[in-house]
Amino acid sequence: MIRFTTDKSELDLALIHGFLSQHSTWARGISRPLVERAIEHSLCFGGFVEQSQVAFARVVSDHATFAYLADVFVLPAYRGRGFGKLITQAALSHPELQGLRRFMLATSSAHGLYAQFGFASPARPESIMERYFPTLYQDSPPA
Incomplete structure (x- = not known):
């Protein structure tokens, strides 16, 4: 049985930082202060089995569009x-994420999971642009 919470005071920041900085493919090398700042400015979801955090997700949103x-x-x-x-x-x-016009994510390996929830390649990829610095966490001094 897993329990989810959005209560940031329950999040295991050491666990989250450890996973992201050492084991993820997308945030390897990220500093703890950057993880804490990202959590502070996001709607976060912690997944717990008994008292131990085993899962995490965060959403960056304007809660409107x-x-x-x-x-x-x-x-x-x-x-x-x-x-x-x-x-x-x-x-x-x-509840705060209902009625949004666009909900996005980036993944290199979990397309099948997210497709189950209606995520797909952009309908108009020519309209989407990005600034992407894939080695930023390794190249920059800790913030």
Whole structure:
């Protein structure tokens, strides 16, 4: 059984930072202060089995028109139990994130998971641009 909360005081910041900085493919090398600042300015979802945090996701949003799902992970020992689906569902069904015109994410390996929730390649990719610095966390001094 997994329990989800958006109460930031319950989040295990050391665990979140450790996973993102050491084990993720998208935030390797990120500093703890940057993780804390990202959490501070996001709607966060912690997944807990008993008292231990085993999953995390955060959403950056204006709560009116747009949201971006980021930093979704389930610890390796807890994968294969549907927790990735459950934390994604928790984020997408949150009352403050309803009626949004656009909900985006980036993934290199979980297309099948997110497709189950209606995510697809952009309908008009020619209209989407980005500034992307893939080695920023490794190249920059800790912030």
